[in-house]
Amino acid sequence: MATTPAPDTAAGTDRLWASPLGSDLSFLLARANAASLAAGNAALAPHGLKARSYSVLELAVADTRPSQRELAAFLRLDPSQVVALVDDLQSRGLIERQPDPNDRRANVVIATDAGRALAEAARASAESAEHALHASLAPADRARLAELLRAIATP
């Protein structure tokens, strides 16, 4: 993540944008993501969530019944990190580990009623923050951006 230590416009950093780095797709991606993550985490904080835990909660709420292994793969996290995320959400009564009847090694993650309620409230905050982030984009541009990102983000 990256909060905003200095307002960037402080000095004449405009001229730095003229450097090759200012056109580098990886750099733009990193910067856009940093802004998005900072705004998202700030919006989720009042709900006791961060981007990571919010993602897990949303996947549980969606009734896709993911195993922890699937969560790890989809979120590109190490399985051991998913343990900590699920532990936290479960200890707060937002999700539950349900033993998979087909594979007794695996846990299926499902949301509780409290989890669904919190997810709805958190989603409203997150969407509002996200909208503010790309307020300068027309709706069609936003859809196009999502489409292009998906081409890169999808395996």
Next chain:
Amino acid sequence: MATTPAPDTAAGTDRLWASPLGSDLSFLLARANAASLAAGNAALAPHGLKARSYSVLELAVADTRPSQRELAAFLRLDPSQVVALVDDLQSRGLIERQPDPNDRRANVVIATDAGRALAEAARASAESAEHALHASLAPADRARLAELLRAIATP
């Protein structure tokens, strides 16, 4: 960052993409950035660089004569982190701290000849990795993506 612990296509994570999260712009941004960062760092590693240090080096090579404070603002890093990055690159003879004649508190960061040579080699690797990442996109789409990202990434 996020390396790839599991190949994602391993299990049926396709159905997870159908969840609301799969259309969430912040999530797509995070995932695209993770893929880009992982590919970029892997490409830069043989040159002894990471995304961060490569960015600093490129800005030094571009002759924009940034102060450390400006680097911090532009890269959205804390000034104390820039110290470590500049220390590292300077100890390897790739950049130099030049006292700013107009403000004796400030250092201006400039590249050495060795720094310029390394930057050129690293840039080739980085561009090749980046190109592979969005190989599925038409050139026009790539330009459009950069444009849209810039709208979000720019202050």
Next chain:
DNA sequence: TATTGTTATACTCTATAACTATA
């Protein structure tokens, strides 16, 4: 033999506060 969840550990990154020298 391979896989799921788990634990433990080391490492990197990030945030914060303080200090100095200049302005």
Next chain:
DNA sequence: TATAGTTATAGAGTATAACAATA
């Protein structure tokens, strides 16, 4: 009084290896 660079330190995030239970 404020700013540029620096140092030190604590915390969050990440990677890695090992283990028990199950397939």
